[in-house]
Amino acid sequence: xxxxxxxxxxxxxxxxxxxxxxxxxxxxxxxxxxxxxxxxxxxxxxxxxxxxxxxxxxxxxxxxxxxxxxxxxxxxxxxxxxxxxxxxxxxxxxxxxxxxxxxxxxxxxxxxxxxxxxxxxxxxxxxxxxxxxxxxxxxxxxxxxxxxxxxxxxxxxxxxxxxxxxxxxxxxxxxxxxxxxxxxxxxxxxxxxxxxxxxxxxxxxxxxxxxxxxxxxxxxxxxxxxxxxxxxxxxxxxxxxxxxxxxxxxxxxxxxxxxxxxxxxxxxxxxxxxxxxxxxxxxxxxxxxxxxxxxxxxxxxxxxxxxxxxxxxxxxxxxxxxxxxxxxxxxxxxxxxxxxxxxxxxxxxxxxxxxxxxxxxxxxxxxxxxxxxxxxxxxxxxxxxxxxxxxxxxxxxxxxxxxxxxxxxxxxxxxxxxxxxxxxxxxxxxxxxxxxxxxxxxxxxxxxxxxxxxxxxxxxxxxxxxxxxxxxxxxxxxxxxxxxxxxxxxxxxxxxxxxxxxxxxxxxxxxxxxxxxxxxxxxxxxxxxxxxxxxxxxxxxxxxxxxxxxxxxxxxxxxxxxxxxxxxxxxxxxxxxxxxxxxxxxxxxxxxxxxxxxxxxxxxxxxxxxxxxxxxxxxxxxxxxxxxxxxxxxxxxxxxxxxxxxxxxxxxxxxxxxxxxxxxxxxxxxxxxxxxxxxxxxxxxxxxxxxxxxxxxxxxxxxxxx
Amino acid sequence: xxxxxxxxxxxxxxxxxxxxxxxxxxxxxxxxxxxxxxxxxxxxxxxxxxxxxxxxxxxxxxxxxxxxxxxxxxxxxxxxxxxxxxxxxxxxxxxxxxxxxxxxxxxxxxxxxxxxxxxxxxxxxxxxxxxxxxxxxxxxxxxxxxxxxxxxxxxxxxxxxxxxxxxxxxxxxxxxxxxxxxxxxxxxxxxxxxxxxxxxxxxxxxxxxxxxxxxxxxxxxxxxxxxxxxxxxxxxxxxxxxxxxxxxxxxxxxxxxxxxxxxxxxxxxxxxxxxxxxxxxxxxxxxxx
Numbered sequence: 001x002x003x004x005x006x007x008x009x010x011x012x013x014x015x016x017x018x019x020x021x022x023x024x025x026x027x028x029x030x031x032x033x034x035x036x037x038x039x040x041x042x043x044x045x046x047x048x049x050x051x052x053x054x055x056x057x058x059x060x061x062x063x064x065x066x067x068x069x070x071x072x073x074x075x076x077x078x079x080x081x082x083x084x085x086x087x088x089x090x091x092x093x094x095x096x097x098x099x100x101x102x103x104x105x106x107x108x109x110x111x112x113x114x115x116x117x118x119x120x121x122x123x124x125x126x127x128x129x130x131x132x133x134x135x136x137x138x139x140x141x142x143x144x145x146x147x148x149x150x151x152x153x154x155x156x157x158x159x160x161x162x163x164x165x166x167x168x169x170x171x172x173x174x175x176x177x178x179x180x181x182x183x184x185x186x187x188x189x190x191x192x193x194x195x196x197x198x199x200x201x202x203x204x205x206x207x208x209x210x211x212x213x214x215x216x217x218x219x220x221x222x223x224x225x226x227x228x229x230x231x232x233x234x235x236x237x238x239x240x241x242x243x244x245x246x247x248x249x250x251x252x253x254x255x256x257x258x259x260x261x262x263x264x265x266x267x268x269x270x271x272x273x274x275x276x277x278x279x280x281x282x283x284x285x286x287x288x289x290x291x292x293x294x295x296x297x298x299x300x301x302x303x304x305x306x307x308x309x310x311x312x313x314x315x316x317x318x319x320x321x322x323x324x325x326x327x328x329x330x331x332x333x334x335x336x337x338x339x340x341x342x343x344x345x346x347x348x349x350x351x352x353x354x355x356x357x358x359x360x361x362x363x364x365x366x367x368x369x370x371x372x373x374x375x376x377x378x379x380x381x382x383x384x385x386x387x388x389x390x391x392x393x394x395x396x397x398x399x400x401x402x403x404x405x406x407x408x409x410x411x412x413x414x415x416x417x418x419x420x421x422x423x424x425x426x427x428x429x430x431x432x433x434x435x436x437x438x439x440x441x442x443x444x445x446x447x448x449x450x451x452x453x454x455x456x457x458x459x460x461x462x463x464x465x466x467x468x469x470x471x472x473x474x475x476x477x478x479x480x481x482x483x484x485x486x487x488x489x490x491x492x493x494x495x496x497x498x499x500x501x502x503x504x505x506x507x508x509x510x511x512x513x514x515x516x517x518x519x520x521x522x523x524x525x526x527x528x529x530x531x532x533x534x535x536x537x538x539x540x541x542x543x544x545x546x547x548x549x550x551x552x553x554x555x556x557x558x559x560x561x562x563x564x565x566x567x568x569x570x571x572x573x574x575x576x577x578x579x580x581x582x583x584x585x586x587x588x589x590x591x592x593x594x595x596x597x598x599x600x601x602x603x604x605x606x607x608x609x610x611x612x613x614x615x616x617x618x619x620x621x622x623x624x625x626x627x628x629x630x631x632x633x634x635x636x637x638x639x640x641x642x643x644x645x646x647x648x649x650x651x652x653x654x655x656x657x658x659x660x661x662x663x664x665x666x667x668x669x670x671x672x673x674x675x676x677x678x679x680x681x682x683x684x685x686x687x688x689x690x691x692x693x694x695x696x697x698x699x700x701x702x703x704x705x706x
Numbered sequence: 707x708x709x710x711x712x713x714x715x716x717x718x719x720x721x722x723x724x725x726x727x728x729x730x731x732x733x734x735x736x737x738x739x740x741x742x743x744x745x746x747x748x749x750x751x752x753x754x755x756x757x758x759x760x761x762x763x764x765x766x767x768x769x770x771x772x773x774x775x776x777x778x779x780x781x782x783x784x785x786x787x788x789x790x791x792x793x794x795x796x797x798x799x800x801x802x803x804x805x806x807x808x809x810x811x812x813x814x815x816x817x818x819x820x821x822x823x824x825x826x827x828x829x830x831x832x833x834x835x836x837x838x839x840x841x842x843x844x845x846x847x848x849x850x851x852x853x854x855x856x857x858x859x860x861x862x863x864x865x866x867x868x869x870x871x872x873x874x875x876x877x878x879x880x881x882x883x884x885x886x887x888x889x890x891x892x893x894x895x896x897x898x899x900x901x902x903x904x905x906x907x908x909x910x911x912x913x914x915x916x917x918x919x920x921x922x923x924x925x926x927x928x929x930x931x932x933x934x935x936x937x938x939x940x941x942x943x944x945x946x947x948x949x950x951x952x953x954x955x956x957x958x959x960x961x962x963x964x965x966x967x968x969x970x971x972x973x974x975x976x977x978x979x980x981x982x983x984x985x986x987x988x989x990x991x992x993x994x995x
Contacts, residue, residue, distance in 0.1 A: 290995060298957075298964045301981050303891065306969035 001377045001392075003050040003369040003399035006060075011068075012093035014086050017077070020068035021061035021090050024053035029123060029288060030096045031056050034087060036105035036131070037063020038078070038202040038210050039175070040195065044104060047277035048284065050399030054367060055285060059099070061090045063107070065210060066202040073206060078213035083110045084117075091121065100124035100288060104273060105246060106131035106214070108254075113219075116227040124234045124291055126284050127254055129246050129270050134221045135228070135257065136249030149211075164208045171204035172196075184242045184269035187468040189461055190391050191274045228257045235260025236287040238280055240268025261287065277398055278405075278431045302412065309706055310341045312362070312413045312437075314404070315350045316420035317372045319550050321623020323353035324520035324607070325486065325695065326419050330359075332699030337706055340415075345407055348372065349584045356604060362411075367403045369396040376553035376585060382561075382665040383641035384554055387448050387462060390422070397423040408436040415706055418442065428479050429472035435479055438705040442698070444486040444622055445649040446512070447497050447504040451642045462644075463498025470497065473511060481705055484698055485512040488691075491653040513701050518694035523611045523631035533612045542577040543614040543681045545569075548606060550621050553585030558638055561670065562617050563592050568674035570596060573681060581606060607631075614682040620646030620662070622653070629659035630690035634683045636676055638665045659687040710756035717774070718767075718799035720792055723783060726774025727767035727796045731759035735829070735994050736805040737986075739766045740793060740820075742813035743837075744784070744916055745881070746904040747773030750810070753979035754986065762990060765805065767796045771912040772904070779912070781919040789816035790823050797827060806830045806990055810975060811837040811948060814956075815926070822929050830936040830993040832986060833956055835972045837948040838926050840955040844946070854917070870917070873910035881905040890944045890971035897976045930959040936993045937962030940982060942970030963989070 006022035013019070022042065031052055033045045042060040052058050062069040064077065064086060072078065087110060091099060100123050103111035108130035115122040141159035152165045159181075160166075161174045179195040199207075219227065235258040239251030248264065255262035263283045265272045273280045311333075315326040323346075330342050344354050344361050347368040354361055374396055378389035401423035408416060418424045419442040428435050448462040473480065485492075485508060492505040524532050530540075538544045547562045549555025559580055570576050577598070582588040584602040591599055603609065610616055610624070611631035618624045620639030628635045637660050639646035654660045661680065668676075712728035719725075728748070737758055739751045748766040758764045769789065770778035782788060793816065797805055807828045809817030814836035821828035842848065850865040858872040865887075866872075867880045885901040886894075937960040941953025950966075957964035965985050967974045975982045 290992070298966070299985075300966040300968050301978075301985075302968035303970055303978060305892070 001370075001374040001396065002046070003396040004053060010093065012089050014089035015082060017064045017070040017072045017082075017086075019061055019064065019070070019086050019089060019093075021059060021094060023094050024049065024058040024060075026053060026055070026057045028056045029292065030094075030099045031058050031126075031284075031288070032087070032091065032096065032099040032101050033058065033060045034101060034103040034107040034111055035061075035063050035067075036103070036107040037067075037069075037083070038065030038206050040198045041067025041069070041201065043067070043194070043198055045102070045273065046194075046395045047274055047398050048102070048281055050369060050395065051281045051402040052284065054403075056288060059090065059094045059096055061086070065206040066198070071203065071206060073209060075209045075213045075216060078206075078210035079217045080110060080113065080214070080219075081217055082213075083107075084113045087111070087114050088118070097121065098123050100126065100291075102126040102128070102284065103130070104128045105270070108132055112227055112231065115231055115233055119232050122233050124288070125231070125236070125258075125260075126287060127235065127237045127251065127260075128273050128280065129239050129243050130237060130251055130254050131246040132224070132228075132250055132254055133218060134224050135253040136251070137247040139244060139247055141244070164212075167208045167211075168204040171202075171207065172200065174204075174207075175199035178245075179271075181244055182270040183275065184240075184244065185267070185275050186471075187464055188275060189464055190394055191271060194274065195271065225257070228254065231258045234287070234291050236263070236283065237261070238263045238265065238272060238283055240265045240270060240272045240276075242267060243270040245270040276430070278401065278427050278434070281402060307412055308341050309337065309339055309415075310343065310411065310413050311415040311417060311706075312408060312411060313342055313344050313346075314416070314418045314421035314424060315344065315346055315354075316422075317347045317350045317370075318375050318420070319372075319621050319623060321550075321621065322419045323350040325518040325623075326417075327353065327357050327359070328518060328520040328695035329417075329698045329702070332696045333703060336699060336703040340706060343411070343413075345404060352584060352602070362407060364403055364407045369399045371396055371400070372553065372585070379554035379640070381641075382555075382557045382638065383643075385451070385642040386640070386646075387450075387458070387465075387644055391461075391465075398427070401427040405434055413437045415440065415702070417702060420444075425480070426472075429476050432476050432479060438481040439479060440482045440484065440702050440705065441480045442484045442486060445645055446485065446492065446508045447495065447649075449493070449495060449644040449648050451644055451647070453642060459498065463501060466497035466501055470501065470507065482701055483512045484701055485514050486694065486698070487517050487653065488514055490656055491517075493648050493652045495648070515698035515701065516691040516694040517626055517630075518698060519607075519627055519630045519690060519692070520695065521607050521611075521627075522692055523627075529612050532608060536609055536612065538577075538612065541575060543573065543575045544609075544612075545576060545578045545615040545617065545677060545681060546581065546606075546609055546613045547578065547617045548581040548610070548624065549583055549586070549619055550624055553583070554640065555583065555619060556586055556590070558617075558619060558665065559586070559591055561665070561668070562673065563594060563597060565670035565673035565677065566594055566597055568671060569677040572674065572678050576677070576681065579609070615677060615680050617677070620650050622646075622650045625650060625654055625660055626657075626690065629654065629657050629687050630692075632685055632687055634680045634685050635660050636663050636673075636680060637661070638663045638668075641665065657688040657690065659685070708752070710759055714800070716799065718795050720795040723770055723778050723780075723792075724776045725767050725770070725792055725796060727765060727799065729800055730755055730764040730766075731762060733760075733762040735990065736763045736765060736797075736800075736802045737990065738793060738797060738802075738805040738807045738828075739764065740807060740809040740813040740816050741767065741769030741772075741789070742809065742811045744769050744771035744908055745884070745913060746901055747775075747907060749773070749904055750901070750973070750976060752900075753976055754808075754983060757983045758986065758990075761987065762806075763802070765796065765800055765802065767792075771916060772908040777908070777912055779915050781915050784916040784919040786815050786819040786924060787823070790820040793817075793820050794824055794827060803827065804829045806832070806993065808832040808834070808986065809836075810834045811972065814838060815924075818926075818929050818933060819924070821933055821935055825934050828935060830938075830989070831933060831960075831962075832938045832940065832989060833953070834940045834975055834982070835942060835945050835948055836939065836952055836956045838930065838952060838956060840926055840930065840959065841949060841951045844949055847947075870910075870914060873913060877910050878902075878906075887946045888972040889977055890942075890946050891969065891977050894971075894977060897973065900976070901973075927959065930956055933960045933962075936989075938965065938985070938989045939963070940965045940967060940974060940985060942967040942972065942974050944969055945972045947972040 007025040145162040768775040814833035
């Protein structure tokens with residue numbers, strides 16, 4: 001799922017080619033993002049758009065030959081003049097009178113042309129890893145491979161792949177090599193996949209034509225120098241000093257010649273906008289705001305000793321479980337630190353729980369892109385490839401981090417608690433100078449694990465993600481002031497982080513404190529069960545089976561399968577009463593109806609119902625299964641297919657408690673499910689007890705930082 | 707030892723009065739830090755000068771009656787107009803045509819007068835805790851002003867010490883009281899000691915002349931409203947000398963920016979210098995670009 005969608009989108013036909021554009025309406029200056037087509041398209045700016053469009057009006061378009069724009073063929077279709085003309089056509093079509101141009105790589109050549117030929121329309125230029133002729137140094141590999149461009153090479157390797165024959169006939173080889181070479185930064189698998197994917201949306205023929213078209217109408221050296229020297233707009237150049245596409249000298253000389261600002265990203269390659277997006281976004285924002293000169297109008301600064309103690313709490317919206325345990329922790333914190341003010345940066349469905357509890361939700365929460373919506377969009381049937389879904393959530397996590405960072409820079413927070421706030425933890429390690437306040441990281445699992453279906457490649461990816469996390473913590477132990485594992489060391493899955501990486505348990509014991517499990521509620525004691533059943537309307541002559549799929553919106557298929565088994569089970573056991581809970585994100589009316597079957601939407605404090613039911617049927621999420629474990633209820637659980645956390649981490653933990661019966665969704669037909677229901681309904685179970693002081697222990701660990 | 711010493715120190719004479727000035731650094735633009743009520747002298751900018759001088763050319767000078775300037779007894783030299791002309795003379799002596807002007811308390815009034823009289827010279831104005839009568843003074847202080855020339859009584863307390871006869875009989879005690887009010891923030895011993903020390907470099911005779919200078923009938927609302935340059939007002943909410951409401955009003959009238967210092971007193975540039983320094987830098991960068 002994209003982190004933000006345009007206000008409107010359209011096409012403009014320019015010189016016979018359809019150019020696709022998107023507009024994110026907002027007040028303030030317009031930023032026009034120019035992709036270096038045709039090797040990529042507007043999505044190259046996916047990490048910039050959600051952030052910049054919150055502050056400014058943003059226009060993007062796909063250059064000719066890629067994305068949703070026309071596949072113009074022939075060298076003459078890809079000249080500088082044609083691309084410049086496209087930019088002007090997009091300005092017209094989007095009614096953009098004045099724009100700040102943002103360009104990457106060779107798109108800067110076009111942008112400079114526009115800025116110098118139409119100074120009245122251009123207010124600034126942000127040149128990212130600019131590829132401009134004559135300035136700076138050209139890498140030798142371009143010169144060498146260019147000399148053999150037209151040859152048909154025997155077994156070309158490396159930069160020899162920059163060759164017409166290779167590009168036309170084996171585009172994948174060229175772009176894979178090219179982007180692998182560009183992403184000099186470690187742990188760039190996602191950026192690599194993105195860039196290769198976008199490049200494959202064009203054709204080798206078009207890409208080769210476009211390369212050759214650069215020779216058709218180049219400016220003379222003198223003309224280009226004149227253009228740059230006479231640029232009458234503010235310029236910001238951002239350039240990675242390890243760029244092997246456009247030598248960093250080009251950026252340095254462009255900044256010098258244009259009198260522009262220069263940001264060098266040391267250790268950065270050609271795709272800083274994708275690989276170091278926080279730095280790039282903030283540099284662009286600062287450039288535009290400084291130009292506007294309007295930053296401070298009114299500000300209130302409170303003296304240090306006059307400030308109340310404040311915490312910002314982030315609770316992962318993936319599933320409903322975090323919200324309740326976090327509320328329980330905050331309640332315990334209040335007994336230790338009664339004056340602590342807690343704001344929540346949160347989104348649906350967490351906000352529903354918080355609103356019911358009367359918690360203070362920070363107004364910036366409304367800017368958050370939906371993580372649970374993304375997870376729902378990634379699920380299909382009873383399957384959620386949780387690791388890949390998290391990877392593909394990259395732009396949403398970044399968009400939300402940018403919101404978070406603005407909140408902490410304004411809020412004088414003493415403490416940041418992130419319960420699986422992946423964005424905060426990751427991007428603070430990537431941008432350690434941005435840390436504010438003390439930071440508590442909380443999670444109930446450590447380590448990405450590959451699913452068998454993903455084979456070696458997925459094992460390589462999970463190990464790479466784990467390695468990055470391990471390196472983050474080793475290099476910047478100051479980013480996590482406290483790391484809390486919600487559980488016990490025995491709960492940790494007995495695996496390594498990957499080849500040549502430590503055992504998860506050893507590493508976690510070295511780097512975390514353990515709070516024990518946190519249910520967020522006390523299950524009813526033996527003498528309280530009857531009265532709670534009475535209160536909830538469960539009569540003594542019925543056996544109540546509750547079916548619930550949590551809050552994420554993934555679970556329609558499981559609900560339907562259980563409902564299909566209901567008539568069979570009801571026939572076998574007439575005292576069966578089945579209650580299906582659709583949760584906040586599934587429409588109860590979309591489920592099959594059946595006489596005697598009760599279907600509800602969101603149920604407040606569902607854990608109370610679960611704690612006194614005779615059987616529960618659930619997914620493999622940790623929260624619900626552990627609630628049932630704590631309440632000593634029999635339950636059937638169906639881990640989502642390809643969900644590494646549910647299949648490995650949660651299942652292993654439940655096994656430690658001797659709790660629950662794991663079921664395989666695809667292998668369980670309604671008859672078998674009905675039989676399982678009949679066997680389990682009302683069964684007496686004895687599980688290892690679940691600790692009840694987890695919230696208190698976590699609160700104590702946190703309070704030490706305040 | 708001072709944290710920064712001037713690159714140039716000198717005196718400029720204007721109509722027979724010598725004014726001691728100092729110039730630090732050579733960056734762009736020039737920033738002029740004005741004198742304030744002459745009970746203290748230019749050292750009250752000591753927390754700003756070293757930092758700002760690393761970025762800009764900073765000019766300070768002592769007003770008439772204190773520091774290295776002449777102990778002037780001519781009442782005319784204590785009017786806002788006269789201060790504005792002094793500032794102009796200092797800038798000219800330093801060869802500076804344009805400066806961003808910063809004033810504290812009464813200095814904010816002098817700065818506003820300078821910006822009104824010499825708009826081409828003062829390109830922007832920062833008013834810290836402006837002591838400009840845009841809103842009424844606090845009740846306590848108003849009563850004080852009315853009793854200023856009366857007998858202080860046996861054992862004056864608090865603002866009763868703001869009394870001409872008491873100044874002459876017990877200057878030190880008055881000064882200590884006054885700065886305890888300026889620095890309403892807890893734990894302010896050092897700023898109070900500093901200020902009391904600077905106050906002993908002048909005395910009740912000078913302050914009497916200054917105080918009896920016919921109160922300016924300057925149309926302050928109009929002067930501040932007509933300010934044509936970018937302005938920034940910095941004002942503490944716990945200002946016991948010039949109410950916070952004045953800062954709010956000054957920002958409104960001048961169409962400028964307002965930095966509210968929650969919990970700060972009358973002289974935040976001394977007591978909360980980091981925030982003030984950063985705000986000054988931020989403002990200068992923006993107006994200079």
